[in-house]
Amino acid sequence: MDKIRTTCAYCGVGCGITAEVTGSVTGARSVVIRGDADHPANAGRLCSKGTHLGETVGLEGRLLAPIIGDAAVGWDVALDAVAERMRTTIAEHGPDSVAFYVSGQLLTEDYYVANKLMKGFIGSGNIDTNSRLCMASAVAAHTRAFGEDLVPCTYDDLDAADLILLVGSNTAWCHPVIWQRIEAARAARGTRLVVIDPRRTETAEQADLHVALAPDGDVALFTALLAEMRARGATDEAYLADHAETPEDFWADLNPAPGVDAGVFAQLADLVAAHPRMVTLFSQGANQSLSGTDKGNAIINLHLAMGRIGQPGCGPFSITGQPNAMGGREVGGLANMLACHLGFADDERADVAAFWNAPNLCAGPGLKAVEMFRAVHDGRIKFLWVMATNPAVSMPDATFVREALARCPTVVVSDCIADTDTARFAHIRLPALGWGEKDGTVTNSERRISRQRALFAPPGAARADWRIICDVAARMGWGEAFAFASPAAIWREYAAMTALAGRHGKLLDLTPHAALSDADYAAMQPFQWGGEHPLRRRFPTPSGRARLVSLTPPSPEVRDPAFPLRLNTGRYRDQWHTMTRTGLSPTLSTHRREPLLEVHPDDAAAQGLADGGLARVETASGSATFRVCVTAGQRPGDIFVPMHWTDLMGNEARANRLPGQGVDPHSGQPGFKNTPARVLPVSPAWRGFLATCAAPEPTGMLWWSRARVGHEDSGGWLYELAGDGAVDCDALLPPGARLEASDPARGMRRIAVRGPDGTLAAALYLTRSGQLPARDWVAAQLGLPDVAPTELLAARPSTPLPERGALICLCHGIGERAIAAAARAGAGTVAAVGEATAAGTNCGSCRPAIARLIGTALSRNTEAA
Ligand SMILES: Nc1nc2c(c(=O)[nH]1)N[C@H]1C(S)=C(S)[C@@H](COP(=O)(O)OP(=O)(O)OC[C@H]3O[C@@H](n4cnc5c(=O)[nH]c(N)nc54)[C@H](O)[C@@H]3O)O[C@H]1N2
Numbered sequence: 001m002d003k004i005r006t007t008c009a010y011c012g013v014g015c016g017i018t019a020e021v022t023g024s025v026t027g028a029r030s031v032v033i034r035g036d037a038d039h040p041a042n043a044g045r046l047c048s049k050g051t052h053l054g055e056t057v058g059l060e061g062r063l064l065a066p067i068i069g070d071a072a073v074g075w076d077v078a079l080d081a082v083a084e085r086m087r088t089t090i091a092e093h094g095p096d097s098v099a100f101y102v103s104g105q106l107l108t109e110d111y112y113v114a115n116k117l118m119k120g121f122i123g124s125g126n127i128d129t130n131s132r133l134c135m136a137s138a139v140a141a142h143t144r145a146f147g148e149d150l151v152p153c154t155y156d157d158l159d160a161a162d163l164i165l166l167v168g169s170n171t172a173w174c175h176p177v178i179w180q181r182i183e184a185a186r187a188a189r190g191t192r193l194v195v196i197d198p199r200r201t202e203t204a205e206q207a208d209l210h211v212a213l214a215p216d217g218d219v220a221l222f223t224a225l226l227a228e229m230r231a232r233g234a235t236d237e238a239y240l241a242d243h244a245e246t247p248e249d250f251w252a253d254l255n256p257a258p259g260v261d262a263g264v265f266a267q268l269a270d271l272v273a274a275h276p277r278m279v280t281l282f283s284q285g286a287n288q289s290l291s292g293t294d295k296g297n298a299i300i301n302l303h304l305a306m307g308r309i310g311q312p313g314c315g316p317f318s319i320t321g322q323p324n325a326m327g328g329r330e331v332g333g334l335a336n337m338l339a340c341h342l343g344f345a346d347d348e349r350a351d352v353a354a355f356w357n358a359p360n361l362c363a364g365p366g367l368k369a370v371e372m373f374r375a376v377h378d379g380r381i382k383f384l385w386v387m388a389t390n391p392a393v394s395m396p397d398a399t400f401v402r403e404a405l406a407r408c409p410t411v412v413v414s415d416c417i418a419d420t421d422t423a424r425f426a427h428i429r430l431p432a433l434g435w436g437e438k439d440g441t442v443t444n445s446e447r448r449i450s451r452q453r454a455l456f457a458p459p460g461a462a463r464a465d466w467r468i469i470c471d472v473a474a475r476m477g478w479g480e481a482f483a484f485a486s487p488a489a490i491w492r493e494y495a496a497m498t499a500l501a502g503r504h505g506k507l508l509d510l511t512p513h514a515a516l517s518d519a520d521y522a523a524m525q526p527f528q529w530g531g532e533h534p535l536r537r538r539f540p541t542p543s544g545r546a547r548l549v550s551l552t553p554p555s556p557e558v559r560d561p562a563f564p565l566r567l568n569t570g571r572y573r574d575q576w577h578t579m580t581r582t583g584l585s586p587t588l589s590t591h592r593r594e595p596l597l598e599v600h601p602d603d604a605a606a607q608g609l610a611d612g613g614l615a616r617v618e619t620a621s622g623s624a625t626f627r628v629c630v631t632a633g634q635r636p637g638d639i640f641v642p643m644h645w646t647d648l649m650g651n652e653a654r655a656n657r658l659p660g661q662g663v664d665p666h667s668g669q670p671g672f673k674n675t676p677a678r679v680l681p682v683s684p685a686w687r688g689f690l691a692t693c694a695a696p697e698p699t700g701m702l703w704w705s706r707a708r709v710g711h712e713d714s715g716g717w718l719y720e721l722a723g724d725g726a727v728d729c730d731a732l733l734p735p736g737a738r739l740e741a742s743d744p745a746r747g748m749r750r751i752a753v754r755g756p757d758g759t760l761a762a763a764l765y766l767t768r769s770g771q772l773p774a775r776d777w778v779a780a781q782l783g784l785p786d787v788a789p790t791e792l793l794a795a796r797p798s799t800p801l802p803e804r805g806a807l808i809c810l811c812h813g814i815g816e817r818a819i820a821a822a823a824r825a826g827a828g829t830v831a832a833v834g835e836a837t838a839a840g841t842n843c844g845s846c847r848p849a850i851a852r853l854i855g856t857a858l859s860r861n862t863e864a865a
């Protein structure tokens with residue numbers, strides 16, 4: 001089989017992959033995935049999500065035909081319906097009554113035509129993207145400082161830096177291959193690492209210095225750091241004089257109070273002063289904040305003032321989340337920009353209108369995501385087309401967003417998955433190609449453009465997003481402007497259009513790639529636009545100088561006694577957003593099977609929360625329930641929950657019932673990471689778990705959540721359950737022969753069900769007061785024949801297996817116990833544990849967890865000694 005070079009489906013690191021298709025019969029697709037040694041982003045490395053991509057290319061749950069209401073229809077019917085509803089909405093209510101809400105998971109070519117259709121032809125600015133929830137603050141900060149949304153760094157700078165500051169980034173979990181490059185740099189040149197994050201994440205545990213600042217303390221910290229560098233004479237006055245515009249009173253107005261412990265601040269300042277080769281990598285702890293743009297500029301100010309930008313090993317480095325967050329920014333996916341980094345000034349608009357031959361170029365910016373859903377809610381927007389994103393889960397105050405979707409006269413959803421929380425509101429669902437089927441380009445965090453290539457034939461009737469958009473445009477009467485035969489044709493037009501950027505003083509320039517033949521496009525190698533360091537001596541502002549921005553830290557918050565805690569949200573290592581793909585992989589679901597509420601021991605004691613119990617989080621917007629995890633990794637007063645669980649994966653564990661609609665005033669980005677909250681214990685009358693090959697949607701429960709378990713083919717689901725009333729076992733269990741045991745005195749009940757072929761179809765374990773058995777062994781029996789009844793009811797084998805402890809290395813199946821044993825026997829480093837057990841030697845995503853286990857094992861050894 002041929003090896004096909006493509007790019008990972010997930011994060012903005014943009015790792016290259018070589019894929020060898022080993023089966024492509026519909027329904028049984030299989031592929032061998034390896035890191036592409038020749039791709040500059042990863043040089044062969046992959047993380048757990050990339051490594052296990054093959055587990056998520058099956059057709060389970062796919063949307064394979066267009067659907068109107070509940071009826072599958074042909075493409076002509078579906079496309080006519082979309083165009084007709086759009087046309088009548090515009091005729092009756094004007095162009096601003098329609099909107100597109102799109103995504104950094106579209107390819108550049110899809111994004112380009114979506115933006116062209118809305119801004120150039122429908123004539124409204126109402127196209128915004130989930131990058132509003134993700135990168136908008138970094139975009140605004142870049143534009144304020146540099147005059148253009150430009151990342152001045154390259155991954156190679158991480159290899160060349162002597163000091164790396166990570167701000168609001170759980171790199172080891174969310175950008176694991178960048179993390180591996182940082183690990184390598186530390187091993188090779190002793191690079192120092194500082195993590196600035198209120199939480200002690202696995203990333204923070206590995207740092208030389210962890211600055212556990214208060215939520216949203218970043219502007220104060222960075223402005224104070226700049227004041228301190230100036231006081232120490234460490235700023236680069238010559239660079240500033242030649243290359244920056246410094247506002248009057250900039251230095252006089254600098255905030256001097258860092259807001260963190262004085263000793264920690266002194267250590268940080270010493271590290272920064274001592275290491276001119278410094279990269280500051282920032283992510284959602286910076287962007288997703290009501291002061292997100294200011295945080296970005298506080299970081300950039302420090303780099304400009306110290307001349308630490310635009311040379312090897314230096315720079316303020318905003319990293320992107322989604323695979324094509326950057327490509328979307330380039331083609332104008334955000335409501336407040338035109339394509340090719342252009343704005344809405346008259347001359348820029350005129351050039352865009354002329355290039356597209358656009359009859360109705362929009363007059364100005366459209367509505368940003370949060371405002372857009374408000375306009376849907378109050379009826380200004382009457383037609384909404386959602387592409388490649390799941391806003392019913394991922395938007396803040398998602399209850400409000402669901403109300404808006406429910407009221408909207410027309411909701412069109414393009415997705416590869418049939419049933420998502422958002423799709424449940426759609427009038428028309430359009431089946432899109434997914435990763436491994438679609439073809440086009442993505443741009444990663446370091447401005448490197450790579451090809452995603454198709455590995456499989458399109459399943460069912462699914463079509464590429466670009467094609468669906470162009471087909472609708474043609475039905476609206478704009479066929480000529482959307483007569484693209486292929487992604488290559490779109491690429492050529494877009495690359496040619498970047499000439500406009502140059503005309504308006506911007507650096508984005510793909511014109512050398514505008515004449516690619518189809519064959520050149522097919523063979524395109526990864527390349528970086530703007531070169532390694534586009535910003536050093538000249539900046540794309542009218543003066544050619546960068547701008548320092550005067551900043552005032554947010555005023556100290558007044559805590560509302562009704563909501564005394566601060567709710568932070570974010571990601572798990574092995575789940576991707578709303579779990580529509582990673583949630584199907586048993587391997588990736590092993591790392592965290594349930595969404596956990598992380599809470600400091602003092603707060604747990606104060607609120608009466610027990611580790612492993614349930615708790616309800618309440619905010620001004622809503623409430624949600626999670627399993628409690630008591631951990632000193634949280635600051636007192638701060639709590640954390642993951643963003644991933646949806647209504648399909650649980651009934652009450654959806655994080656975005658909680659954050660409000662507040663946004664950063666410059667970027668419109670919501671503040672997902674700092675919501676006033678309170679926590680209350682939940683004491684259900686009974687608790688239980690269900691391992692099952694089917695996928696019931698439990699009703700009448702106080703709480704449930706589920707995760708994939710078992711083997712890829714014969715596996716099933718593991719449900720955690722809790723309730724107050726009677727348990728309706730018949731609704732949970734499939735039909736079949738039942739084995740049952742119960743102990744009414746202890747309120748214990750256990751039921752196993754065998755299917756017609758004798759294999760284990762489901763097993764349910766309930767208790768009113770006692771302990772529940774371990775889940776792993778039961779889950780592993782699903783689909784197996786001949787499991788002894790006594791074993792099933794006891795939930796363990798009669799000859800006990802050696803206890804493995806939690807599974808740490810997914811690639812090699814190594815548990816906690818083996819790693820701790822190796823550490824106690826003298827393997828004192830992650831590498832030594834790898835040699836002894838093989839753990840951590842494949843994808844490497846578990847290495848921070850191994851490091852923690854070594855630490856614990858060694859400290860136990862010391863205590864024992
Ligand atoms: N495994 C996995 N990887 C992913 C994704 C995924 O879903 N799963 N999604 C991708 C996407 S789209 C994105 S955007 C990235 C996100 O990548 P990250 O930004 O690294 O991820 P998060 O967990 O959202 O948040 C990062 C950290 O910000 C911290 N934080 C919260 N408040 C503050 C604050 O006020 N100041 C500071 N300094 N820090 C704060 C949080 O405690 C958290 O540890 O990940 C990408 N990679």
Ligand SMILES: Nc1nc2c(c(=O)[nH]1)N[C@H]1C(S)=C(S)[C@@H](COP(=O)(O)OP(=O)(O)OC[C@H]3O[C@@H](n4cnc5c(=O)[nH]c(N)nc54)[C@H](O)[C@@H]3O)O[C@H]1N2
Pocket residue numbers: 103105106130131133134135284288321322387388389390391393394395396414415416417420432433434435438465569570571576577578579580581643655656659672
């Ligand atoms: N509380 C909280 N909320 C957050 C965040 C947070 O940190 N905390 N982070 C925010 C951030 S940074 C982000 S990026 C968002 C992500 O949030 P979403 O974008 O809503 O999350 P995904 O699950 O990635 O949704 C992508 C959808 O597109 C579908 N899809 C995948 N590929 C394609 C394709 O090629 N074409 C089409 N048409 N569909 C496709 C998938 O099946 C899935 O349904 O969440 C945001 N929400």
Ligand code: SF4
Pocket residue numbers: 008009010011012013014015042045046047048049050051175176177178
């Ligand atoms: S770091 Fe992991 S998820 Fe991100 S692109 Fe690379 S392999 Fe994919």
Ligand SMILES: [Mo]
Pocket residue numbers: 133134135321322
């Ligand atoms: Mo994101």
